[in-house]
Amino acid sequence: MKKGYRHIMIIISMLMLFPAFSSAQPYTEYELKAAYLFNFGKFVSWPEKAFQKSDNKFVIGIYGKNPFGTILHETVQNKTLQNRSVKIIICETPEDAKLCHILFISQVNGIQASELMSAIKGLPILTVGDQIDEFCQQGGIVNFTPQNYKNRFEINNISAQMVNLVISSKLLALAKIISEDEIKF
Amino acid sequence: MRLSFKNISIRYKLLLIIIFITTIALLASFVFTLYFEKKNYLERVKNNMTSLAGIIAENNTAALIFNDTAASNMILNTLNHDRNILQVVLFDARYNVFSSYRSDTTVDVDKKMVMNLRPGEAVISGQDLNIQVNVSDEETTGEVIGHLFIKRSLEDFDVFIERFMFFSAIILLILLAFTILIAGLLQKIITSPIVRLSQLTNTITKTRNYKTSLPYHAGDETGKLVNGFNEMLRTIDVQNEELVAAREVAISNARVKDEFLANMSNEIRTPLNVIVGLSNILIDTDLNDEQKKYLKNIKAASDNVLLIINDILDYSKISSGKIEFERSEFPVIEVANEVIESHRSKAIEKNLEIKLFTGPGIPGTVIGDRLKLYQILYNLVSNSFKFTNQGYIHIFIELEKETTLVYNLVFRVRDTGIGIPYEKQNLVFESFRQASVDTGRKYGGTGLGLAISRQLVEMQGGRITMESRPGQGTTFIFNLMYNKAVAEEIKVKHAELPVIEFEKLSKTKLLIFEDNQLNIMVIQALLKKAGLFNVHFTSKEEEAREYLVNKTFDIVLMDTDMENADLLKLTKFIREELSGVKRNTPVIAFSGELTHEEQQNYISSGINDFIQKPFNPAEMFSKLIKYVSNK
Numbered sequence: 132m133k134k135g136y137r138h139i140m141i142i143i144s145m146l147m148l149f150p151a152f153s154s155a156q157p158y159t160e161y162e163l164k165a166a167y168l169f170n171f172g173k174f175v176s177w178p179e180k181a182f183q184k185s186d187n188k189f190v191i192g193i194y195g196k197n198p199f200g201t202i203l204h205e206t207v208q209n210k211t212l213q214n215r216s217v218k219i220i221i222c223e224t225p226e227d228a229k230l231c232h233i234l235f236i237s238q239v240n241g242i243q244a245s246e247l248m249s250a251i252k253g254l255p256i257l258t259v260g261d262q263i264d265e266f267c268q269q270g271g272i273v274n275f276t277p278q279n280y281k282n283r284f285e286i287n288n289i290s291a292q293m294v295n296l297v298i299s300s301k302l303l304a305l306a307k308i309i310s311e312d313e314i315k316f
Numbered sequence: 317m318r319l320s321f322k323n324i325s326i327r328y329k330l331l332l333i334i335i336f337i338t339t340i341a342l343l344a345s346f347v348f349t350l351y352f353e354k355k356n357y358l359e360r361v362k363n364n365m366t367s368l369a370g371i372i373a374e375n376n377t378a379a380l381i382f383n384d385t386a387a388s389n390m391i392l393n394t395l396n397h398d399r400n401i402l403q404v405v406l407f408d409a410r411y412n413v414f415s416s417y418r419s420d421t422t423v424d425v426d427k428k429m430v431m432n433l434r435p436g437e438a439v440i441s442g443q444d445l446n447i448q449v450n451v452s453d454e455e456t457t458g459e460v461i462g463h464l465f466i467k468r469s470l471e472d473f474d475v476f477i478e479r480f481m482f483f484s485a486i487i488l489l490i491l492l493a494f495t496i497l498i499a500g501l502l503q504k505i506i507t508s509p510i511v512r513l514s515q516l517t518n519t520i521t522k523t524r525n526y527k528t529s530l531p532y533h534a535g536d537e538t539g540k541l542v543n544g545f546n547e548m549l550r551t552i553d554v555q556n557e558e559l560v561a562a563r564e565v566a567i568s569n570a571r572v573k574d575e576f577l578a579n580m581s582n583e584i585r586t587p588l589n590v591i592v593g594l595s596n597i598l599i600d601t602d603l604n605d606e607q608k609k610y611l612k613n614i615k616a617a618s619d620n621v622l623l624i625i626n627d628i629l630d631y632s633k634i635s636s637g638k639i640e641f642e643r644s645e646f647p648v649i650e651v652a653n654e655v656i657e658s659h660r661s662k663a664i665e666k667n668l669e670i671k672l673f674t675g676p677g678i679p680g681t682v683i684g685d686r687l688k689l690y691q692i693l694y695n696l697v698s699n700s701f702k703f704t705n706q707g708y709i710h711i712f713i714e715l716e717k718e719t720t721l722v723y724n725l726v727f728r729v730r731d732t733g734i735g736i737p738y739e740k741q742n743l744v745f746e747s748f749r750q751a752s753v754d755t756g757r758k759y760g761g762t763g764l765g766l767a768i769s770r771q772l773v774e775m776q777g778g779r780i781t782m783e784s785r786p787g788q789g790t791t792f793i794f795n796l797m798y799n800k801a802v803a804e805e806i807k808v809k810h811a812e813l814p815v816i817e818f819e820k821l822s823k824t825k826l827l828i829f830e831d832n833q834l835n836i837m838v839i840q841a842l843l844k845k846a847g848l849f850n851v852h853f854t855s856k857e858e859e860a861r862e863y864l865v866n867k868t869f870d871i872v873l874m875d876t877d878m879e880n881a882d883l884l885k886l887t888k889f890i891r892e893e894l895s896g897v898k899r900n901t902p903v904i905a906f907s908g909e910l911t912h913e914e915q916q917n918y919i920s921s922g923i924n925d926f927i928q929k930p931f932n933p934a935e936m937f938s939k940l941i942k943y944v945s946n947k
Contacts, residue, residue, distance in 0.1 A: 170381045173454035211455065283382065299454075301378035305387050 161199050164275060165206040167283065168235055168259060171273065172212035174302035177232055178295045181255045182215065185230055189215040192231030194222045194247060195239040198261065225250030236271070237261035244269070255294045259284075267309040272296065282307040289314060327507045334499040335492060342491060346484045350477070357473050361445060362438040365468055368395075369436075369449040373464040376406055376415075377454055380462045385415050392417035402444065403467040405430070406451070409460055430465045443470050509538045513545060526553040577632045581625045582908065586834065588625070589930035591618045593838030596933065597845060622930065623698075627764045629909070630691070634771045640912045641776060645801045646686035648725065649674060652711050655693040659709075662701055668709055670697075675714035679723055682798035688772050689796070693727065695765035696792045700731035707732025707789070716795060726795045735786040745770040745780070769794075821937065822847045824944050827863055829874040830906065831855035831881060835929075839873075842933055857881045861889060869901055871943050873927070876907040876918070884921050891922040902943040906931075 158166075172189060182188070189212040191203070207217040213232075222228040225247045234256050236247065244263070248270050251258070260266030260274035267274045267287035272294075274285050285307040291298050321329065372391065379388035392404045392415055404417040405425050413425065433439060433448035440446075444467050451462035509532045516530050529546040533539060595615040599608065633639045652672050663670040693711065700709045712728040736744060745766050773780040773794045780794035826843070828851060830836050836853055843851055852867075854860045855878075864872070864886075872890065874883035887903050894901075902924045910918070910926065918926070924943065927936050 167382065173381065174378055211457070214455075283384075299378065301375060302382075304391075305378055305382050305384045 160278070161202050162206075164261070165199050165203040167275070168203065168233060169206050169210070169212070169217070171257060171259065171302070172217075172233055174299035175257050175291075176297045176299075177213065177255050177257075181232060182213075185218070185232070187215055188218045189213055190218050190220055190231045191233045192220045192222045192228055192235065194225075194228055194234055194236045195243065196237050197221055198237050228256070229254060231256050233257045233259060235259045235261065236263065236266070239263070253294060255296055257291070257296055265315070268313050268315045270314075272298075273306070276307065280307075285309055287314065325507075326510055327503055330503040330506060331496065331499050334495055334503075338491060338495045339488070342484075342488050346480075346488075350480065353476070353480070354473065357476070358440065358470075361468065361470065362447075365438050365445060365447045365466060366436060366449070369447050369464055369466050372404065372406075372466070373449045373451040373462075376451055376464065377461065380406070380408065380414060380451055381453070388415035389417065400469045400472050401466060402469050403465070405465045407463040407465065409462055411463060414462060425465070430463065433465070435463075440470070444468065445470055506538065509534070509542055513542060516545075520549075526556055574632045574636050577628055581629045581632075584625055585622065585930065586832070588618055588622050590834040590838055592622065593931055594841065597838075597841035600845065627768060630768050631764045634768060634775075638911065639772075639775065641688060642685045642912065643683055643799070644686065645681045645683050646689075647681050648689070648713065648798070649678060649680075651686055651689050652693060652713060652727075655690060655697055656711065658694065659697055659701060663709070666701070666705065668701070668704060668707065670709045671711070673710060673712045675712070677715040677718065678713055678725070679715075679798075679800070681801045682723055682725075683801055684796070684798040685776070688776065692769045692772050692794065693729070695769045696729040699765055699792075700729055700733060700790070702733075703790070704731040704733035721800060723798050723800060724795055725798060726793065728791055728793050730789065730791040732789040735788050735790055736782070736784040737786050738784075741782055741784060744782070821940060821944060822849075824848060824850065824870045824940065825868070826851045826940075827860065827867075827869045827872045828853050829855070829857075829860050829872065829878075829881065829883065829886060831878045832875065835875065835906070838931055842931060842936065845933075846937060855881070857886060860886055864890060864894060864898065864901075868898060871940060872901055872903045874903065874905055876905050876910075883923075884918075887922045904939060904943065 168191060172191070191207065193199070193203070204219055207219065210217055220227065220231065222231065222234070228234050228247060228251050232255075234251070236244070236258060238261065239247070244266075248258075252270075257273060258266075258271045260271045262275050262277055263271065267285050267290070270287070270290050272287055272291045276282055276285055282305065284305075286298060286303060287309040288298055288303060289309075289311060321332070324332075372395070375391050376388050378384070379391065388406055392406065395401050395404055395417060402418070403425070406414045406416065407427075407430070408414045411427055411431060416425070429446070430448055433446060435448055435450045438445055438447040446465070446467050448463055448465045450460045451464055453459040453461050509530070512530055512532070516528065520526060520528065526549050529549055530542050532542045534542075592615065595611055595618065599611055599615070603611065630639075649672070656670050656672055659670055662668075697709060697711070709729070709731045712726075712730070714726045714728075715723060716726045717724040769792075770780050773796065776796055778794055778796040780792065782790060782792050784790035826848065828836075828839060830839065830853065836855075840851070840853070843849075852863055852869075854863060857880075860881075863869075872886075874886060876883055883903075883905060890901055890903065891899060903922060904925045904927055905918060905923050906929055907918075907926050908929055915926065925939055927939055
């Protein structure tokens with residue numbers, strides 16, 4: 132009940148403040164998304180062993196088409212996440228994706244997606260979908276929502292918990308949470 | 317009595333003091349409590365605000381990072397349950413307002429003020445508390461990504477104060493009531509002995525009974541006070557008893573002294589009467605000149621002794637308050653003349669003029685005590701004679717004032733004697749005092765005459781004063797008030813009356829009942845001189861009765877102080893058991909000086925008149941003539 136009330140409050144306040152927010156927006160969509168992607172790293176904790184394979188680096192992977200160009204590189208430049216330097220990789224195969232801590236998935240078809248998902252199944256990887264339909268319902272963890280949505284992104288916390296990722300409640304508070312009923316896998 | 321702290325009872329003093337102390341203590345404790353509460357409150361509020369600001373800042377990191385104003389607003393809005401929080405503003409790193417919550421929307425944010433606040437430090441400004449905390453990035457680098465400002469009202473403490481005051485007042489009242497109750501019960505411990513002491517003091521003051529004490533034993537000051545008081549009572553009681561005993565002894569001593577004086581005087585007077593009486597008789601017998609001279613000296617000496625004894629008797633009577641004043645009609649001028657006459661021979665002897673001067677309006681008779689006036693004048697004149705060797709002694713009588721009922725007469729006795737020095741003048745009226753120690757040796761006298769005169773004047777409501785200058789004589793002045801006689805007629809009685817009527821007396825039959833041989837001798841001599849020979853003497857009651865039954869007497873004379881017989885019994889016999897004219901035989905008693913009451917007693921027992929001892933021939937004969945001619 133309390134949770135539901137909180138959702139309504141979020142929706143109402145969003146409705147009230149959204150126009151002001153968007154009009155004051157000087158950034159492009161992918162500049163924003165790059166920042167979001169980076170900042171997700173601040174509000175999620177990974178199990179310690181997840182950094183053993185990656186030479187103790189924080190790896191953000193882009194799977195599928197890279198919509199950022201150099202924006203993402205610029206965003207993370209000279210920055211750290213989880214006290215580790217950040218490395219951007221472009222993943223060609225699902226196998227490449229296994230090294231990532233955050234995996235940005237953009238413009239992939241259903242087959243590619245399920246291939247990828249089964250490849251990284253059980254690994255502590257924060258999967259972020261770039262406005263992929265039913266991404267969270269299919270087992271993805273974070274999914275950007277279309278621009279006029281009330282929330283910028285949605286989160287499937289159950290999937291996160293299954294791979295030992297702990298998402299900060301602060302981040303959860305900003306997201307649309309996919310409920311258990313909506314999960315389809 | 318004015319109502320002040322000093323005058324109220326100790327009970328209330330104690331109560332007031334206790335109430336005062338309780339109130340002060342409670343107020344002090346309230347003030348301290350309030351002070352520490354305030355300190356505590358501010359600290360608590362500061363801590364609360366610091367941690368609250370920290371929590372809010374922490375919770376806003378995501379919102380700031382993801383630029384989600386709505387979410388931030390919502391987080392800030394969670395503070396709306398705390399009405400004391402006036403304003404919450406979240407700034408970004410550059411102090412642009414990111415989100416805000418205002419419970420009072422009219423208050424605008426003073427950015428400068430916020431920027432000046434040191435992060436994490438709560439600052440009180442007026443009735444508000446301001447705090448600013450930095451919002452740090454999630455990363456351990458701790459990059460400042462925003463600033464959170466909270467303004468909290470401190471008015472809730474005022475509410476607390478109001479409530480505190482209210483309850484404090486109630487507590488104060490309850491405690492005071494309780495204190496008064498307890499103090500009211502406990503003050504008795506202190507006041508009860510004091511109250512009892514005060515009550516006992518009152519009782520003692522009223523009853524004058526010192527034979528009491530307060531049973532209270534304690535080692536404190538009150539106990540000591542009570543002990544001291546009891547000790548004091550015992551001392552007073554012992555002293556009282558001693559004083560009472562001493563007083564009784566003194567009174568009885570004084571009485572014994574008076575009795576002794578009176579007895580001695582009487583004892584001396586009786587033989588003196590004989591000396592005087594027989595001298596009087598002896599002087600008329602056939603004596604040669606030398607014998608006559610000796611006899612005169614004997615008579616003068618015994619007269620003097622008699623005077624002195626009379627003075628002493630009078631004085632003891634006056635000092636014991638036994639003196640009484642008669643109220644009968646008498647001629648004032650005649651009394652003065654009698655005094656002059658009694659001093660005539662002395663005046664001739666000393667070659668002094670003695671004379672009476674009377675002012676206008678002097679009444680013929682007044683009502684009062686004749687004898688006392690005689691005594692006063694006699695004493696003053698005698699006194700003047702003592703101290704005057706040449707010149708005169710004058711008596712003046714003047715009417716000072718006359719009202720419808722009373723004459724106020726002024727008497728003066730003026731002499732040309734040695735006078736009295738001014739500083740001694742107020743001493744001469746005192747008993748046993750004379751102007752100089754050797755006065756008594758030089759001039760004689762007991763020193764009682766003036767004292768008696770003063771007492772007699774003052775006891776009759778008059779005043780006696782004196783004017784004197786050494787070498788120029790003395791004037792004694794006194795005034796007396798006399799009632800007016802009802803019928804004012806001048807009765808001039810001639811002093812030599814008895815001589816003329818001796819013939820009338822010669823046939824009088826007398827029965828004289830007397831057991832004192834000396835008295836019998838004097839009476840016999842006096843009667844013989846007057847030519848009375850029909851006289852029967854008896855000293856036995858039985859014999860007296862026989863005489864009375866068998867013979868008829870014109871007058872019966874009896875002594876009041878017989879050793880073996882009672883004149884009252886015989887008087888009763890005459891009045892009740894004799895018959896006819898005998899029953900009315902006049903009875904005259906020979907008596908000492910009698911009080912008015914004693915006289916009345918005798919008169920009601922049937923005695924007609926009295927002849928005073930020592931026997932004055934003139935008095936005796938005039939009394940006898942009175943009852944003979946009444947027949």
